[in-house]
Amino acid sequence: MNSEAACRDQILLILGAWGMPADKAERVAEALVWADLRGVASHGISMLTEYDSRRQGGRINMAAVPAILRQTPVSALVDGDGGMGHPAAHLAMSLAIEKAKANGVGVVVVRNSSHFGALGHYTELAALADLIGIATTSVSGITAAPTGGAAARFGTDPFSFAAPSADGKTFLLDMATTTVARGKVRNRGNENLHCPPGWVLTPEGLPSTDPNAPFNGGFLTSLGGSLEGASYKGYGLAAMVNILSSCLAGSTLITDPMHLKQPWGQDIAHFFMTIDPTLFRESGEFEQSVEIFSNALRATPPADPAVPVQVAGDPERARMEERRTKGIPIAPGLRSKLIAIAAEAGTPWLLY
Amino acid sequence: MNSEAACRDQILLILGAWGMPADKAERVAEALVWADLRGVASHGISMLTEYDSRRQGGRINMAAVPAILRQTPVSALVDGDGGMGHPAAHLAMSLAIEKAKANGVGVVVVRNSSHFGALGHYTELAALADLIGIATTSVSGITAAPTGGAAARFGTDPFSFAAPSADGKTFLLDMATTTVARGKVRNRGNENLHCPPGWVLTPEGLPSTDPNAPFNGGFLTSLGGSLEGASYKGYGLAAMVNILSSCLAGSTLITDPMHLKQPWGQDIAHFFMTIDPTLFRESGEFEQSVEIFSNALRATPPADPAVPVQVAGDPERARMEERRTKGIPIAPGLRSKLIAIAAEAGTPWLLY
Numbered sequence: 001m002n003s004e005a006a007c008r009d010q011i012l013l014i015l016g017a018w019g020m021p022a023d024k025a026e027r028v029a030e031a032l033v034w035a036d037l038r039g040v041a042s043h044g045i046s047m048l049t050e051y052d053s054r055r056q057g058g059r060i061n062m063a064a065v066p067a068i069l070r071q072t073p074v075s076a077l078v079d080g081d082g083g084m085g086h087p088a089a090h091l092a093m094s095l096a097i098e099k100a101k102a103n104g105v106g107v108v109v110v111r112n113s114s115h116f117g118a119l120g121h122y123t124e125l126a127a128l129a130d131l132i133g134i135a136t137t138s139v140s141g142i143t144a145a146p147t148g149g150a151a152a153r154f155g156t157d158p159f160s161f162a163a164p165s166a167d168g169k170t171f172l173l174d175m176a177t178t179t180v181a182r183g184k185v186r187n188r189g190n191e192n193l194h195c196p197p198g199w200v201l202t203p204e205g206l207p208s209t210d211p212n213a214p215f216n217g218g219f220l221t222s223l224g225g226s227l228e229g230a231s232y233k234g235y236g237l238a239a240m241v242n243i244l245s246s247c248l249a250g251s252t253l254i255t256d257p258m259h260l261k262q263p264w265g266q267d268i269a270h271f272f273m274t275i276d277p278t279l280f281r282e283s284g285e286f287e288q289s290v291e292i293f294s295n296a297l298r299a300t301p302p303a304d305p306a307v308p309v310q311v312a313g314d315p316e317r318a319r320m321e322e323r324r325t326k327g328i329p330i331a332p333g334l335r336s337k338l339i340a341i342a343a344e345a346g347t348p349w350l351l352y
Numbered sequence: 353m354n355s356e357a358a359c360r361d362q363i364l365l366i367l368g369a370w371g372m373p374a375d376k377a378e379r380v381a382e383a384l385v386w387a388d389l390r391g392v393a394s395h396g397i398s399m400l401t402e403y404d405s406r407r408q409g410g411r412i413n414m415a416a417v418p419a420i421l422r423q424t425p426v427s428a429l430v431d432g433d434g435g436m437g438h439p440a441a442h443l444a445m446s447l448a449i450e451k452a453k454a455n456g457v458g459v460v461v462v463r464n465s466s467h468f469g470a471l472g473h474y475t476e477l478a479a480l481a482d483l484i485g486i487a488t489t490s491v492s493g494i495t496a497a498p499t500g501g502a503a504a505r506f507g508t509d510p511f512s513f514a515a516p517s518a519d520g521k522t523f524l525l526d527m528a529t530t531t532v533a534r535g536k537v538r539n540r541g542n543e544n545l546h547c548p549p550g551w552v553l554t555p556e557g558l559p560s561t562d563p564n565a566p567f568n569g570g571f572l573t574s575l576g577g578s579l580e581g582a583s584y585k586g587y588g589l590a591a592m593v594n595i596l597s598s599c600l601a602g603s604t605l606i607t608d609p610m611h612l613k614q615p616w617g618q619d620i621a622h623f624f625m626t627i628d629p630t631l632f633r634e635s636g637e638f639e640q641s642v643e644i645f646s647n648a649l650r651a652t653p654p655a656d657p658a659v660p661v662q663v664a665g666d667p668e669r670a671r672m673e674e675r676r677t678k679g680i681p682i683a684p685g686l687r688s689k690l691i692a693i694a695a696e697a698g699t700p701w702l703l704y
Contacts, residue, residue: 073455074455074457075631075632077631103424103425103426104424104427105426105457105459107457107627107631132600145652148655148660148661149653150654153648163592163595171595173585173589173592175585175588179576196581198577201655205655223576223582224581225550225581226548229548230527230531233527239523239525239649240513240525242645243484243523243641247515247641247642247645248632248638253641253644253645255648275600279459280422280429280600280602281602286599289605290595292605293591293595296605296607300502300505301501301557302500303500303501303502303553303558310500310584312587312588
């Protein structure tokens, strides 16, 4: 098990060796540790392996300095300078928070960026400032077919919404618009289990339960899983995510042949929005309503008495409380990879 | 078949007889005809039967005059005066459009309102003004159980997102956050067909394919249909819809024992938001990106060569073009009910 501080230090050492300025590297470290602490291993320190291969492939400007291209009292357009997404996303959400505090609402979009960690990290920043936070981002991997389609046009295309609660238990929804992520399908295959109906499609766009399908020319589904399961809704949300991110920022569309191939970088785009509830309610009233509503949902009689109904953000909060005490585990396979990365970067290895 | 004008006139006659001021009734008529023209029969003239029973039950103030309670350059809070939701929603979206045109963004919430027709009618107004439009509303019926729950805590809790396209084919997503609507389940029962897995739950909160389940103590599911199908995402979206609508407006929560029972009316709440894309792009560029993106999605190789991939808004646009020429059908059962309503209101019957 590893402490938050040790994980952070390890990440900072590696990013520093890769040439990233310390203040920017700090943003990456806090985003990755945020995810690992909450059990979102897919968006934690494991991302260093992906960042390393992108960096080595010349697809990330490690010396990037995000800049504000234009702004109004309620909006800003940020250029990520082809760098890691985390500093650009942090700048953007900070601007959105500042603008909502001053003028009630903030909308900030980022172009020319890349992966920024978990969306929930940024929308939570808004909630911690007593604001509603919304975030979307375009993605690099193309894995999901639109409803009725036999070709991939989308990635996980995530969406996040956060709202502050009077008891501090932030309502925090952070969801891919696919039914499940590729990793979850791969895990089924590793255990020689079929997928439930609705997770994957064959290369012909037909329903399948074969966990190898998405790795053999097939696709993930949009949330809903099938036409009968209303996957056109998940597909519609995925399209919305791309419109709010890429179309609004003027970045390369995921459907463009130049997706990920632009000379200036990955050109991933993000969207951040904040709303101050005191535009409509007296100070603290909104947070009280969110608490009452969340507690009413938690009090729903459960189908299985052993499994209480939870609210978005509850599972990750429980995990965080546990890991704050017990530490963050790193699985053996990942550890070997990270040790190799640290060695290649010429930095000490601090973790277990 | 009936012309748009005839449907509108029939609705205006009945609402006038019910005591609704002409300018307010106009908003109801345009919203209902908008839906019927697009084949969304559940939100068209059929709603008069529901409005009639709510009115007769004293739950709608037909003389309501919506009012702005407070506003800033980018926001407003509207009180619906316990009336029909359509005039309040139209006022709110008009304000949101005006504010985005002047200051880039508009967020308007409505309290003390009721059913306002289809959300897409209002988000389309934003798109027609070259803005992004978002809308949510709380609802009256409580039909869906949260993931893992054995009691209804949600309704259809719809969400809509619209974006203008350079070719005029507005991207228009308008979706319930349940997998399907009650009407779709009832239709299965009427034809003695089972539901597909994932549509309904037993009173114990267990998966079922019995189309009578939601009418015999059972529930609808959130989008995703089951835990394995990631229904916690649809559940999270439903909660978001209630937070943006009821919590932000300070209206009665759907989980409150006083839901629909407040002395001042139904107290349904709405949320509307607009964003001007020229905050980030040059005039017309965003619309061009939306067109290019939508066309790329439509060009996806289809799983069934006879069924091309569509984009949100396409099916309703096709239906509208057909009905603009051929007229709007009214099914016999509905016609009898509407004839009785017109007779009771003492107005002529104009339709077929």
